[in-house]
Amino acid sequence: MFVINCPYCGERDQSEFNSGGEAHIIRPKQPTELSDDEWAEFLFMRKNIKGIQFERWNHTHGCRKWFNVVRDTTNDQIHAVYKMGEKPPKDY
Amino acid sequence: MSNYRINKTDFVDQTSRISFKFDGKTYFGYKGDTLASALLSNGIHLLGRSFKYHRPRGIMSCGSEEPNAICQINDETELSEPNVRATEIELYEGLEVSAQNCWPSVNFDIGGINNFISPFIPAGFYYKTFMWPKSFWKNIYEPLIRKSAGLGKSPTKPDPEIYDHKHVHCDVLVIGGGISGIMSAKLAAQKNLNTILVDDKNTLGGSTIIQENEDFKINNEISKDWLIKEIKELQKLDNLTIKTRTSIAAFHSYNYLLAKENLTDHLPKDKKNNSIRQRLWKIRAKKVVIAAGSIERPLVFNNNDRPGIFLANSINKYLNFYGVSCGLNNFIFTNNDSAYETAISLFEKGISVNMIDIRKKATSNIVKQAEKLGIKIYWNSTVTNTFGYRKINSIEIMKLSDDGSNVMGDKIKINCDCLGISGGWTPMVHMHTQSGGKLNFRENDQVFLPKDGYPNQISVGSCNGDFELDEIIKNTNRNIKIYLDIKNTDYDNLDISCSKEVEKRNIWLLPNYLPIGKTKSFVDFQNDSTAKDIKLALREGFRSIEHVKRYTTTGMATDQGKLSNMHALGIIAETAGVKMGTLGTTTFRPPFTPLTFGAIVGRNVGRFFDITRKTPMHEWHLDNNAEFENVGQWKRAWFYPKNNEDMHKAVQRESKAARESAGILDASTLGKIDIQGTDASEFLNRVYTNAWSKLAIGKCRYGLMLNEDGMVYDDGVTTRLGENHYLMTTTTGGAANVLSKLEDYLQTEWPELDVYMTSVTDHYATASVCGPNSKKILIKLFPDLKFDDENFPHMSFQKAYLDKIECRIMRISFTGEQSYEININSKYGKSLWEKCIDAGKEFDITPYGTETMHLLRAEKGFIIVGQDTDGTMTPVDLQMDWIVSKKKYDFIGKRSLYRSDTIRDDRKQLVGLLTDDPNEVLEEGAQIVADINKKPIDMLGHVTSSYYSPNLKKSIALAVVRSGKKMKGQKLIVPMENKNINVTVSDFIFLDKENSKLNA
């Protein structure tokens, strides 16, 4: 059980949060113009990274805010957190 | 019977006698005893039978590593507990203990026959046989295996005791109250750090607390006396919490640790006073100091498992802590110096003792001390056999060859009643590795040690590989100073003297004159895996330690390999000719010692299993005989039986009333989300399939929400309360998920939208009054409000006051009847409800529950998301094309509706079904076919909702059927187990298709 440093509330137990999966998958602005393949890519295909992953988390049992986390999926160490809309840190 | 209590100690109160029962016979011990020490004081050694061969087994150790002495306590009572280690249970008055895994008794056990057929049942034998004839596996072989396996018996009565959880944060957690843990805790607390010290025993002090040998001194005091003073100092420190009888169960990542505190297990039943039995501490520690100590290793030789064979240091503990002598004629078999402390201690108390040492000589002070006392030492020797069925009575000794690979010379057989064994020490690195720490291997004494450099934790003392008193103290002091950034300590200039081990010799599997196949050299005592089993596994190609472990079951018993893992590795390394350090270890899985389910669950049992959500009207429903249905965490009134009606009768009555006069439903559980902001309309446009911008203020609209994959997710009516203000309703079960999904889109995809959402489900109570007389009732309740269709049409909203309390009234209908949903601050919910009932009395207003609600809406063909849909239905499948906007360029799930498989017209589609026999009600979930004779049977769909409609006087059903849209009028079959039911596909709106009742 890790600890997540919510950018709005500070360090809280993981059990207060929910993961929203891989980050920076932007919903297409014009879905109707995509092919079935392109739409499936957005909808289902995931990098599912073993290593440093950029992902979304929600402070469900707290401020209810969504934000981004840089986490190593091989050991659950969290390297950075940043708010929605902010640029991801470049060091990873 | 002899009395083996020969010594008075500080830890056992010999004035306070306690009686207990073992296998039905009464014995006595004293306050401070463990069950093991009390039994030993009575000369009882045989405590149970081993897992596979049912060999007689006795007490071997004095702690959590005990593999053999495990028993059932308080059998047949509600406090029954299997597999309790006799070495850990503190004696109390009235304790009842029975031996396990034996029948008819521990002294004479039929299962002991397994010992004689053991040549035929080597490791993994069950993979190779029991396959013929095939049917025997199920009926004969497996039942036999199952019956003979298992150790103790599961309790059969519910547990009356209470368990508790406590969450704590601390600066430093020190695991282990031995000398290094005590030092660490003192230093941390003196540095003003909020510190917790835990130890699994009932007293602090570890092994040093019985260290009376004059060779071990600190500042010229016997080490025991020095430590007692330190413990006294410790108790004066303010910011130190000491928790004894508390063991760390798991060390998870981010320094999250679980510790189990035993609160009443040591008390007799009449002293427990219904207080908490065990408390699970959930600890987040900034820093962790692991001072978990080490465990003595056994030696692996032929028949090393008999009752009366002890770990050498345990003999010392029984003697000097409990005052009990394990035997009167002792032999101690060792490969290291530590066992000499035990020998000297026995000798000094006048008990006969001899040493057998596999080393050729030893020159340390402690060995010299033993020699000076005249203790006989058999150098360069090994035990090759032991004798005595229920208890050891003699041993056989031989000389070792120069390289230790063989025995030579004469066999010497000598009588004894107790054999101590010591194969060195294994640092307890469990906690370190559980937290993710890695290990190094130290060749010199063949131990795995924690790698250092982890900022969140440090290991000190013997669990870090320091075995000599001076090293323990100096290194603990130095490392803690660095770790906690301390300049000077009380321990900086201690004068320490101790005997130092010089000569080392280790042989993982001691040689024998017999071929290995004819020996039983136990590695895992409880599971009966032997050195030859490990060699067999290697021979058969199992190379990884994990394979060997699984094939031989080594390390998988209730002691989790605390005594066996190192020997298994050692034997593999020796056999395969590889370096032990390269083999790695098996994974140390939590918990460290078995952890009670009750403690893990804490108070979350019974009525605290899950929260129960009740509406403000709940009491009224109870008072009016309602039956309830669980919907998510909500309790919803299901139906209100009158005069012993069954559900069917009640529902028929309720639904007729709702259609013919007036009914009232508690709709408070529906999810309610308050949506505000200048972009609220645009937001709704994007989340619902239909268009929202043009909805006038004060109007309501039904909306359907999809998942991004195009499947129906939720539905409900949303009301425009103001220009930038909406109230959305959701399904009861979907409320939380809908809000969190909408927040997700709002915050992450469309942050530019000015929208704010709040859940107001619990803020409002909702009474839904429906039926031809509903309007009359509303007029009575709200005399100032105009209810004519022009001022208050269907699908609109009005604000009104009930005794000055603001209400929101929505004229919306889920039943097809004219219907009003009155929302009020939930504090007034019950009052609103009672006023409705009161006002409706003259119309015989009938409360109805969810079952009737389901029937009424089915008559109208309204779907219930989750019942008529299952995550695979699009709005088009539901024949709800009308609600899917063709104009909107996008909404959640839109793109998915146009994939090659979602646009197919042979998908399952919502239809109505009428049974040929109007009295036959279909079973919900029943499958539908066209041709019952075609194999394999082609299932077209299934019945989703089905009722007998008293209003239509026939059975009706909703179903999803492949290509159902085109099948109206077609005959289909619903095949049941005992009959086939003929049905006809119909329209799914059964009643009032013209919606005339809405405005009647």
Add this chain to the structure above:
Amino acid sequence: MKNKYSIFSLIKNAFSQHENWQQAWGDPNPKKEYDAVIVGGGGHGLATAYYLAKKHNMKNIAVLEKGWIGGGNTGRNTTIIRSNYLWDASAGLYDHALKIWENLSQELNYNVMFSQRGVMNLAHNLQDVRDLKRRTHANRLNGIDAIWLNTNEVKKFCPIINTSPNIRYPVLGGTLQKRAGTARHDAVAWGYARGANEMGVDIIQNCEVKGIKRNGNQVEGIDTVKGFIKTKKIGVVAAGHSSVIANMAGLKLPLESKPLQALVSEPVKPIIDTVVMSNAVHAYVSQSDKGELVIGAGTDAYVSYTQRGSHDVVEGTLKAILELYPIFSRMKMLRQWGGIVDICPDASPIISKTSIKGLYFNCGWGTGGFKATPGSGDLFAHTIANDEPHKLNAAFNINRFVSGDLVDEHGAAAVAH
């Protein structure tokens, strides 16, 4: 078989103190080239190799395993086997597997201890009842033995369940599949390994895959820590690590890898003689032949390759266990562990060709792959050998995520354990 196992071989070997048993499988170095290479030495991968050799006469094949065979989810699951799935495609797939299970010990000459003690699924609310009845009807018509039990029948079949109407979520009934049960997980991997090895399959352990070489759109070979291996066909059966291998070939899969935990209690004498699963009160339990209660916990809802989940999940599971079996409160957890499960959006697996010629994936088994092991291996072998799916795995192609023809086992089949 050169080294047939039986009671007679045990007796015979006893007289030579078991010194003459042969290796169950060898420990070869990889050859330069194989006709097919299977990546992943779990049950599914070993079964695939076994059936390739046995039914498709492909003997020059290798199974590459990063660690030790059977060390992933094969050796970490709760060993439940059943086939009472909702959709026709799933029922076909899992019942194909179940039929193989019924003769597997004899076929492999290795006792996998398949124990048909029945699997019961409990219903705790009215929607559960509808869903489970729907599934039971579908099963019956698909020829799968599944029956509905009312609460009293549930109690009769498993007397230790708390069926009191006064608990928070009372048992309203359940389904029972009597042919379902459990098997000894390690034995499945070992039995297939031995059988495959006997037919000439190379089982290469400690052989991590580092890359996949392509020539245009055709697979050419595979880079490993033990060197390059030439092959035209690669079957990937890497469970939680499927995406990692896919990335080497430049593919993305519709998978997320999540921690799934399980635990066992200390061993006790027989107390529960069936497998009981509950979705609403999330817990499932059986008792191993050794006497341990084997309890499955849920997944953590985030991607992780750590093989460890959060304590909350374990606590939640045991909470449910004590709700249904209050007598277990004083039992003790002996061991707890985690695995990495690869989960598809529709909770159904992928057994499929890919857009790259010669590259095949068998993945997405989520929390319930063990039960399918023999069927999965058989159908995947068919797919690799013929470059075409068998009709029983046709629905489990990767393209369904594009076309929308999902096999959604979330809804009525509940958790796909």
